[in-house]
Amino acid sequence: MADRPHTRWDADEAVTHLFGAHYRPMVRLASLLLHERGIAEEIVQDGFVRLHARWHKLRDPDKALAYLRVTVVNGCRSALRHRKVVDAHLAASHPPPDAPSAEAGALALLTQAAVLDAIRRLPARQREAIVLRYYADLSEAEIAEAMGVSRGAVMSHAARAVAALRPILERLA
Amino acid sequence: MTPEETIRRALESEASTVDVRPDALSTIRARTRRRRTRAAVRVWLGAGMAVAAAVALIFAVDRPGPAPLPGSPTSTPTASAGASPTVAAGPLVAVYWSHDDRLVREFHRAAAADTPTDRVRAALALMFGTAPLDPDYTSAWPAGTAVRDVTVAGDVVTVDLGGATSPSALATQQLVWTVTAASTLPEVRIGAGGPVLRRAPAIDTLAPVWLINPQHDDVVRGGRVEVHVAGFAATARLDITPAVAGYPRDLTLAGGSPAQREAQLTLTVPPGRYTLTVTVAGGASDDHIVVVE
Numbered sequence: 001m002a003d004r005p006h007t008r009w010d011a012d013e014a015v016t017h018l019f020g021a022h023y024r025p026m027v028r029l030a031s032l033l034l035h036e037r038g039i040a041e042e043i044v045q046d047g048f049v050r051l052h053a054r055w056h057k058l059r060d061p062d063k064a065l066a067y068l069r070v071t072v073v074n075g076c077r078s079a080l081r082h083r084k085v086v087d088a089h090l091a092a093s094h095p096p097p098d099a100p101s102a103e104a105g106a107l108a109l110l111t112q113a114a115v116l117d118a119i120r121r122l123p124a125r126q127r128e129a130i131v132l133r134y135y136a137d138l139s140e141a142e143i144a145e146a147m148g149v150s151r152g153a154v155m156s157h158a159a160r161a162v163a164a165l166r167p168i169l170e171r172l173a
Numbered sequence: 174m175t176p177e178e179t180i181r182r183a184l185e186s187e188a189s190t191v192d193v194r195p196d197a198l199s200t201i202r203a204r205t206r207r208r209r210t211r212a213a214v215r216v217w218l219g220a221g222m223a224v225a226a227a228v229a230l231i232f233a234v235d236r237p238g239p240a241p242l243p244g245s246p247t248s249t250p251t252a253s254a255g256a257s258p259t260v261a262a263g264p265l266v267a268v269y270w271s272h273d274d275r276l277v278r279e280f281h282r283a284a285a286a287d288t289p290t291d292r293v294r295a296a297l298a299l300m301f302g303t304a305p306l307d308p309d310y311t312s313a314w315p316a317g318t319a320v321r322d323v324t325v326a327g328d329v330v331t332v333d334l335g336g337a338t339s340p341s342a343l344a345t346q347q348l349v350w351t352v353t354a355a356s357t358l359p360e361v362r363i364g365a366g367g368p369v370l371r372r373a374p375a376i377d378t379l380a381p382v383w384l385i386n387p388q389h390d391d392v393v394r395g396g397r398v399e400v401h402v403a404g405f406a407a408t409a410r411l412d413i414t415p416a417v418a419g420y421p422r423d424l425t426l427a428g429g430s431p432a433q434r435e436a437q438l439t440l441t442v443p444p445g446r447y448t449l450t451v452t453v454a455g456g457a458s459d460d461h462i463v464v465v466e
Contacts (some may be wrong), residue, residue, distance in 0.1 A: 015205070019198050020401070020437025021428040028188035037191055037357050045201050052205040113328075113359075115183035134177065135184040162176070169176040 011055040015048055018064055023048070025136075026072055032131045033076040035120055043075035044068075069136075069146040073128060080124055118168045119161075126161035129154055189375060192267055192354050195280045195386050198399055198437075266296045267354040269347050270310035273457065275380040276343070276350055279306050279388055289356040293323045293330055296355035300347070307389035307461060313344035329360040329369060339363060345370060346378050375433055381457040382409050384449060385435075389461040398440040398447075398463055402426065403433050406453040413440070414448045424451075 009017065023044065030040035047068045051058070058064045119127055125147065132143045143158075144151045174182075194200075265280040281303070283295035297320045300312060322333040330352050339345040345363070349370050352361045361370045372378070382404035387393060402409055404426050412421035417440070426434035442465055450460040 011205070012202070015201060016198070016399075016437065016439055019201065020435060023197060024191075024193050024435065025428060027193050028191045031191045032184055032188055040191075041194060041197065045197060045204070048201045049204045052201070111179065112183040112186050115179055116187050119180070119184070130180065131184060134181045135188060165180065166176070169179055 009055075011052045014055045014058075014061075014064060015052050018051065018061060018068070019048060022065060022068065026068060029069075029131065029136055030072050030076050032119075032135055033073070033124075033128060034079060036079070039079050040076070043079060044072055046075055047071035066142070066145055069132075069138075069142075070148065073132075073146045074148070077124060077128075114168055115165070118165050122161050122164060125149075125153075125157045126164065129157035130161045130165075133158060190353060190357075190359065190372065192278070194265055195388070195401070196265060198386075198401075264292075266292065266299060267351065268296055268299045268305075269350040269354070270300075270305045270307075271313040271343055271347060272307075272310045272380050272383070272459070274343060276347055276378055277307075277310055277380045277383045277459065278350075278354075278385075279310070281306070289330070289358060290323050290325050292355040293325075293332070293352050294320065296351050297323070297332065297348075300351050305389075309460070313341055313347045315340060325356065325358065328358045329362055330356045330358055331362040331365055331367075333365070334363060336364070346373050349373075350378070376405060379405075379433065380459065381405055381455065382451055382453040383459040384451055384461045387449070387461055387463040390464070391461070392464045392466060394466045396441055396443065396465055398442065398449075398465060400436075400438050400440050400449065402436045402451050404435075404451075404453050405433060407434070408453070409436065410452045412450045412452070413442075414450075415445065417442055417447075 026044045026047065027037075027041050030043050031037050034040050034043075050071055051064055051068055054067065055064065058067060119130055122130065128147055129143060132138045132146055138146065140151050140154050143154045147154065147157075149157075264283060264285065266283040266286075267278050268281055269276045269278050271277075281299045283292075283299060286292040286295045301314060301318050301320060305311070318334060318337050320332060321335045324331045324333075332348065332352060339348065348363065349361045349372055353359060353372055359371055362368070363370070382402065384401070385403050386399055386401035400411065402411065402424060406426060408423050408425055410421050410423050424436040424438070426436045428435055444465050446462060446464050448460055448462050450458055452458040
């Protein structure tokens with residue numbers, strides 16, 4: 001199966017190949033967008049099931065990956081609209097501690113925790129732009145496709161996000 | 174460090190703590206099979222309705238009176254649905270074990286646990302109270318260690334071991350990786366007065382290579398074994414005994430996370446008992462027995 005060209009994959013083969021390469025990164029992406037891991041994995045599985053149904057139209061791993069990203073970003077957006085998830089999200093967003101502890105390496109971890117906390121508090125679209133840019137390492141065009149917005153809107157969301165994060169980043173620098 | 178690097182590292186660090194369920198591909202497959210079955214039923218019903226309409230028309234033309242109903246078409250989809258795999262009850266819980274002074278992960282079935290506290294209790298009950306599935310794995314904790322209580326406050330899970338202390342750095346990390354996987358919270362204390370502990374870097378802690386799937390002593394039906402390998406190297410060698418044509422073969426590890434890469438393939442073999450061994454440069458290896466029915 002591994003030797004067949006992707007143009008001849010059936011839907012099962014496509015899901016198997018794409019699962020191996022992209023399932024975990026997609027769950028991690030969804031988890032960063034949601035801050036809710038159980039639902040993150042469900043959303044990604046939904047994406048793979050939809051991909052299976054649509055493979056006869058996609059027929060290309062790159063197109064399939066872009067399609068998966070769109071379904072995952074949309075799925076996370078829908079889940080966040082659900083009040084329960086929003087509540088969990090806010091409850092999980094604890095303010096960072098006031099001072100670093102004496103534990104070894106705590107300062108670096110504290111910095112990461114503070115940055116993550118600030119990212120979680122961004123509006124959904126701004127958080128999507130930041131996570132897709134700095135975690136998924138996507139180009140502006142790819143982010144625009146995943147978010148379903150124009151490249152200009154991506155630039156705008158990203159610029160606002162960075163501006164919102166700047167105070168905490170400068171304080172931690 | 175630039176602000177962009179700070180953001181990047183923070184996101185990567187957070188993402189690297191996210192584990193995925195080992196049965197995810199099976200779950201997706203079961204759903205796609207169900208979807209296909211439903212589609213087949215719709216086609217069947219559609220055809221049945223067309224036949225019924227035609228029969229009704231013939232009867233309406235040939236003789237007046239109510240048209241006969243077609244036979245129930247539900248026996249076919251019921252038989253197809255019966256082919257779907259049965260999902261065992263209870264969630265899968267990640268438990269870390271020691272293997273050659275590094276940590277490896279297994280997933281064990283636990284009783285339903287809804288809260289982070291319950292999930293941690295379930296995972297630690299398995300870690301302290303049961304043996305790993307793979308006899309090559311061990312616990313770094315001494316026998317008899319028991320959990321008295323688990324509490325969660327903010328991002329910190331406190332595990333009360335009744336005053337017992339960790340015998341080694343590896344044992345500490347075994348507990349930390351297991352607790353953080355179950356709670357999805359980043360910090361752990363052993364005892365209320367203990368220091369706050371976090372996961373040590375994966376590259377320094379986890380085994381260089383391991384078989385995520387199949388787990389040791391798994392029984393696979395249908396002759397198709399989903400093989401899932403994780404490791405830090407770019408390639409790993411997969412060998413199978415008794416011999417299977419095409420093996421051993423080198424797998425390219427990719428994707429996963431920057432720290433830990435993965436490879437996945439489907440192995441089709443006749444029924445039997447097989448040993449799958451995965452090895453990376455330097456000699457580190459992991460092997461699991463799988464029974465194919």
